[in-house]
Amino acid sequence: MDIPIPRRDALKGLLAVGATAALPGALLAQPNPNDKPFSIHVFSKHLHFLNFPEMAAAVADMGFDGVDLSVRPGGHVEPELAKETLPRAVEALQKKNVAALMMTTAISRADHPTTKPILETAAKVGIRYYRTGWFPYPADQSIPVALWQYQQQLTELARLNESYGIAGGYQNHAGTNFGAAVWDLAQVLHAVKSPFMGCQYDIRHATIEGGMSWANGLRAIAPHVRFLAIKDFVWEKKDGRWKVVNVPLGQGMVNFPAFFAALKQGGIQVPISLHFEYPLGGADQGNRTLTIPREQVYQAMRTDLETLRKMLKEAGLA
Numbered sequence: 001m002d003i004p005i006p007r008r009d010a011l012k013g014l015l016a017v018g019a020t021a022a023l024p025g026a027l028l029a030q031p032n033p034n035d036k037p038f039s040i041h042v043f044s045k046h047l048h049f050l051n052f053p054e055m056a057a058a059v060a061d062m063g064f065d066g067v068d069l070s071v072r073p074g075g076h077v078e079p080e081l082a083k084e085t086l087p088r089a090v091e092a093l094q095k096k097n098v099a100a101l102m103m104t105t106a107i108s109r110a111d112h113p114t115t116k117p118i119l120e121t122a123a124k125v126g127i128r129y130y131r132t133g134w135f136p137y138p139a140d141q142s143i144p145v146a147l148w149q150y151q152q153q154l155t156e157l158a159r160l161n162e163s164y165g166i167a168g169g170y171q172n173h174a175g176t177n178f179g180a181a182v183w184d185l186a187q188v189l190h191a192v193k194s195p196f197m198g199c200q201y202d203i204r205h206a207t208i209e210g211g212m213s214w215a216n217g218l219r220a221i222a223p224h225v226r227f228l229a230i231k232d233f234v235w236e237k238k239d240g241r242w243k244v245v246n247v248p249l250g251q252g253m254v255n256f257p258a259f260f261a262a263l264k265q266g267g268i269q270v271p272i273s274l275h276f277e278y279p280l281g282g283a284d285q286g287n288r289t290l291t292i293p294r295e296q297v298y299q300a301m302r303t304d305l306e307t308l309r310k311m312l313k314e315a316g317l318a
Contacts (some may be wrong), residue, residue: 003051003122019097037269038312039065039101040305041102043229044076045286046276047292052076052092057064059098062302066099067311069271071118071130072106074148079106079114085123090125096108101128101229101271102227107168110156117267123164129271131200132157132170143184150178151188158197169200169226172217174208174244183204188220197227200273204233204252208244215262230308231275246277246284249304250311274300283317 042064047055056077059067069089073079077085090100103122107115107130122130135150137143154170161168172179172188179185182278185199199221205213218225233254236245250256263269280300282294290297312318 039271043275045070046283048286052089056092056096060096069103071103075206082118086121100295104131106133109162117163123166131229151191154192154197158194161196167226168197172199174205186221198224201225202229204231207254227271229273249307
């Protein structure tokens with residue numbers, strides 16, 4: 001049932017994008033001077049077959065700058081155990097000089113019992129960015145009312161984030177959830193107006209949803225981009241239906257030269273979470289057991305890492 005919020009109030013600050021597109025500089029998250037521009041962090045979902053010391057050693061050997069830790073149900077760190085387990089994960093990485101700047105969570109509400117312990121612990125061990133969970137659009141609720149509710153949720157999270165000095169980012173994941181179209185997420189973040197709540201911008205998902213218009217969505221959400229997710233895909237027809245098929249970096253449909261040129265033009269310099277969702281013996285799905293040798297997974301990761309660094313260099317970003 002729709003919450004009886006007057007239409008005028010429900011849309012206030014959400015649909016008047018033109019009035020809020022250029023946010024005051026004080027409201028924008030400033031790059032940390034200690035951060036390496038476009039540092040590349042492997043998403044630890046793809047290394048679930050390793051314990052913390054093994055993961056740290058493998059990541060250091062492959063040459064990544066850091067790790068985007070999975071701190072969510074089924075992840076490297078279970079939410080209920082974050083206070084004791086997350087520091088151990090970060091300590092293992094630091095021993096190998098691997099950065100632990102970001103984590104991927106299922107956090108969606110400030111008042112959930114695991115939210116504060118996770119954020120408090122993350123802040124203490126030096127994590128500065130986290131990806132939130134996703135928000136589904138209820139079938140029995142109007143879009144404007146849903147947007148109003150999500151604005152409230154993200155505003156409350158932003159306040160909590162500020163108290164810990166950590167920035168949250170909602171991913172524009174392809175599908176039917178809030179944020180898939182990018183425009184709805186941009187409108188809500190314009191209204192939230194906090195450097196402690198933004199977007200984990202994913203060009204793969206933006207291309208799936210936006211086709212050739214992803215650049216417009218990026219321009220709309222640019223002030224709120226806190227970190228990036230990078231991966232690639234193609235459309236293929238299988239069994240009479242078109243499906244998204246993930247592929248190694250640079251072998252798909254994502255226009256990376258145009259994307260990196262847009263980042264350069266927009267002055268966006270944020271950390272990167274590199275994902276590996278193409279078939280990789282179960283590592284692509286976050287499995288604990290592999291069906292291929294570990295070295296084959298590592299070689300695929302090295303190849304994508306080298307490809308990404310080459311792309312950044314060619315774009316004048318590295």
